[in-house]
Amino acid sequence: MxxxxxxxxxxxxxxxxxxxxxxxxxxxxxxxxxxxxxxxxxxxxxxxxxxxxxxxxxxxxxxxxxxxxxxxxxxxxxxxxxxxxxxxxxxxxxxxxxxxxxxxxxxxxxxxxxxxxxxxxxxxxxxxxxxxxxxxxxxxxxxxxxxxxxxxxxxxxxxxxxxxxxxKVIRTPSTPRESFGDDPLRMLRAARFAAQLGFAVHPDAHRAMGEMSADLDRITAERIRDEFTKLLCGADPITGLRLLVDTGLAERFLPELTGLKLEIDEHAQHKDVYEHTLTVVENAVSFEEEGCDFILRMAALMHDVGKPATKAVGSDGRVSFHHHEVVGARLTKARMKAMRYPKEITAKVTALVALHLRFYGYGRGEWTDSAVRRYVADAGDLLPRLHKLTRSDCTTRNRRKAAQLAADYDALEDRIARIAAEEDLARVRPDLDGNAIMELLGVPPGPVVGRAWKHLKEQRLEQGPLDRDAAEAELLRWARAEGLIS
The missing domain is CATH 3.30.460.10 (Beta Polymerase, domain 2)
Known part of the structure; x- marks a missing residue:
């Protein structure tokens, strides 16, 4: 500094x-x-x-x-x-x-x-x-x-x-130790103002933040959550995040962020996962259309937190992080619950973390229309954010590789648009509703209707829309296979 x-x-x-x-x-x-x-x-x-x-x-x-x-x-x-x-x-x-x-x-x-x-x-x-x-x-x-x-x-x-x-400096009226001792949340607030105002934290205050970071444990999770949310939504969240890590404050309430400094990203050997993550957050901010999208920014921040627990080195010396998106989603949910974020916000961030790797492999030509439908259905109303997060995750300095990834995602979005024009991808539902299922099978409301509905949705994802006759025939075929009718 x-x-x-x-x-x-x-x-x-x-x-x-x-x-x-x-x-x-x-x-x-x-x-x-x-x-x-x-x-x-x-x-x-x-x-x-x-x-x-x-x-x-x-x-x-x-x-x-x-x-x-x-x-x-x-x-x-x-x-x-x-x-x-x-x-x-x-x-x-x-x-x-x-x-x-x-x-x-x-x-x-x-x-x-x-x-x-x-x-x-x-x-x-x-x-x-x-x-x-x-x-x-x-x-x-x-x-x-x-x-x-x-x-x-x-x-x-x-x-x-x-x-x-x-x-453009952040300084305390009294000594930093006295001020932060009175209310340790002020240390987090200093990082928040650095992110919001673009000011530098005075060296004396910066030093005290490092020496007194453990005092943050006295503060309730809700107060920490509110300050952190404001920091992440600042004009320059990267400055604020670096302050949290450099002073040890992140270790008190978001240790997953500090842990990323220890890992090397196999997709970008020139920087560790911590630096890659900050770049992804920065990229995500650039994709925002109006104001702060906290859900997108938080997903960008947490998208790779599963890597430390999944790091493996193969016999050829290559580093891998298999299924880190699954582990990362679990860690994200637990951390946001500990920070007392609302369940709805936590669920959306967690889903984005779980889905952020789904796109990789599309460029190899392995995706069928069914795979595209599932991508859209699994993302639901998070699809626009998933588009932005996936594009933000491309931080390679290899221009040819970056251009190829961008072209692949352009192709995926075009394909989604084409299928959406032909089908109602925004609401992928079975071609028969619950009432029709009960009428055709002669069953009352209950588990059988739910199982039949789920089966028809799977067929919808696999084959696209079915007309009424085809949907009814598929339902009867399934019911016979399940022993529900003769």
Whole structure:
């Protein structure tokens, strides 16, 4: 990691442009923010735009979610905004936060905090503070420890956050050990901000992350999951992932990623599986059409995690990883379950990992139309993502081989399109439904109907669509073979 130096004159000129962006951004929201500020002042309280809202304004990327802090306690905040806010929610009340909506903006107003941690518990103990300075000092990073007081627009930056934005550096207001000791999740958040903002982590913070990585074990799986998801969905997830591995943080909650550094990819001898995986993630990001596709990115990250357990060296010295997609799918499911990801998301990522090798061999001309139907049926609604993952997995530097793989996949997609035009590949179902099966066989609902349905689906995959007469004849043939009819 490169050392962080003081801003140069050119950086100062860029910062001036950033400040101009901030003025434009703040003017956009100031009618609501200033109006809210005046209400708090009239009630004898302070109000400050703070944290990520100020940072994002300086970066010219302020959204519609605004964060404020105040010396007013939640009950008083509710009294001040009642009748003014279009809607109010109190889901964060135990942490001193009241939410509101006004003119299309979502506002979160939090009482000054001076929260402390007992160094053992997994959640902060919220203690209300008495000053803006105290509140800013307890924040995670200097770039998030700036405030704009309302309605007078006074700028407060006691920890040099403005300079750190100019230098594009992530630094803690207090010492890194003190800050990370208070909340170890901040180490993961540092990697997340590196991925989102393109900033470098200050060497002191980087060093502390490595020394204190085991402290992450104090944090709940849900909090880790949420930070990791934001990291993987950052503009530059590769930087964030490298930080996790280099500091040992990945070993605490995603050891499969670190384990990839030990394996050599037989398809790309010039790089190990870890480097190959990062390239696949990068490729997957480039295939996204709109916003972050977490399922695709996570599948790209996990697609080869089965290789360490399946590595074998043949008598000819060649390395192989037979069935690593099967092992990888199992490991992916277990890891995502441990991280408390929803079952539906886990199932989709796991399915992509299991299917990512299916394409290889297509170029040898071994696939029948039946194989293509099964490929489409097994992928289901994941087919567009499987296309992207498979293409992303081609990282060879051999241009001829890369071109051949791309041409083969082009041919497969063309073939899928041709068959889809002739058949309803999006919904491969038997040519007879359950009611027709029961009527023809004279059986009630039950296991026999399910077995018959499954058999007809297999025939549909093998032969393509059957007309009604052919489908009925096949059902009766199967029933006789099963001894269900004479």
């Amino acid at each position: 490169s050392e962080v130096s003081a801003p140069h004159a050119a950086d100062r000129r860029e910062l001036t442009a950033a400040q101009r962006n901030a003025v434009a951004e703040l003017l956009r929201v100031s009618p609501v923010a200033d109006e809210l500020g005046r209400r708090f002042v009239r009630a004898g309280h302070e109000l400050h735009l703070v944290g990520g809202s100020v940072r994002d304004a300086l970066l010219g990327r302020l959204g519609d979610d605004l964060d404020f802090c105040t010396d007013a306690h939640p009950d008083e905040t509710l009294r001040i905004i009642k009748g003014w806010a279009e809607s109010i929610w109190e889901t964060g009340r135990e942490f001193g936060t009241i939410g509101a909506q006004r003119a299309g903006l979502r506002l979160e107003i939090t009482t000054f905090r001076a929260e402390s941690y007992d160094q053992v518990s997994r959640n902060p103990v919220v203690v209300y503070g008495t000053s803006l300075e105290e509140d800013l000092k307890r924040r995670d990073f200097t770039v998030n420890a700036m405030a704009v007081s309302l309605p007078e627009h006074r700028f407060t930056d006691p920890h040099g956050g403005l300079d750190d934005i100019s230098a």
